[in-house]
Amino acid sequence: MPELEGALRELGRELVFPETPALAPAVAARLRTPRPARRRLLLVALAALALALLAALAVPSARTAILELFRLDGATIRRVDRLPPVPPRAALRLGELVSLAQARQRVPFPVLVPQELGEPDGVYLLGEVVSLLYGDEDDVRLLLTEFRGSSTPEFVKKAAAGATSIQRVVVGGEPGYWIEGAPHSVLFLDAGGRLREDRPRLAGNVLLLQRRGLLVRLEADVSRDEAVRIAGSLR
């Protein structure tokens, strides 16, 4: 009966809807990288790095060394069987795009660059966390993250999936870990005490190493030997 349908349409036009809120700017603001406080950024970055290690922490042989490396003795490890779905294209949120020289001026440690690869295509600064990106943001080939590893997250809660494999490696005489396999995720409490989650930036494998008081994470879809070779050329 078209009359009823017409009456319903007419009724709809007579409805008073609440005013549409300004969603576009609010949504855009949420999607753009917020600039939280430095301290929290460091904690977030530490947790991001630590997440790569979580599965490894469940492996007894690796645990002691990793706890030592990261001084996470107080951490509570929690395994989850099912990880939350990983968005296919999470924003990288590496921070501010700077030049290599600027980064070197602004962080209190020497920024290491793999001589094997030459100068990165992008250098980003987030607090005192430096990211060296090879490729571009839409097509990342390799990502190096560097920051001082002497800070200890006050407390970290983690979730790790079981299937990741981890191998100890030695890079330039210093300890490192090669992590591959299942994606890992971490739940942690930020400086404000809120439960947050972080995930690896890239789908590739991870080489994590300590170099002169620095923690360096190398993410790329490369073989272990290649990653070790690249990391070995860090100067």
Place this chain on the structure above:
Amino acid sequence: MEGRPPEEEDLVARAQRGDVDAYEQLVRAYQRIAFRIAFLLSGNASDAEEAAQDGFVKAYCALARFRRGSPFRPWLLQIVANEAHNRRRSAGRRENLVLRTAAESRPGDAAPSPEAALLAAEGRATLLEVVNGLREEERDVIVLRFFLELSEAETAAALGIPAGTAKSRLARGLERLRAQMEAVDA
């Protein structure tokens, strides 16, 4: 104002590459209809705002799964509608839908359609009441299809149900409305 931006495909492609400005334009184009869907499904303005905002953010994160060339609006509206739907289950409160009073009648509307003429203001209020009294699943398709004038396909997509299901719910809802309006009239 609101509507499909002519460069929509280009905006979607840019947003898929991480261009937030492009995505902001898409949100602007669809925020009104998205908010109204969320309002009708969640039942109140604050849940609707939250649902629409979260929906838009989730849609951005899911853009990689959007197949280029397929219609963007229903894809987007479905994500928002789903958010609104989830909020309704937990909230359970519904603001009353409000009708314009005669004084607020839209200007330039001097010549009412024959359908409008059929229904006095009183009749509309009654019809609204009857619609609100429908079972939820029938009410949802009726309000999206007629109050917001979504197409049948969009109504089904927004509610995440097959087109056939939307069609039969629509028919059932209309039938129930008709019967109840007749009962009121009698």
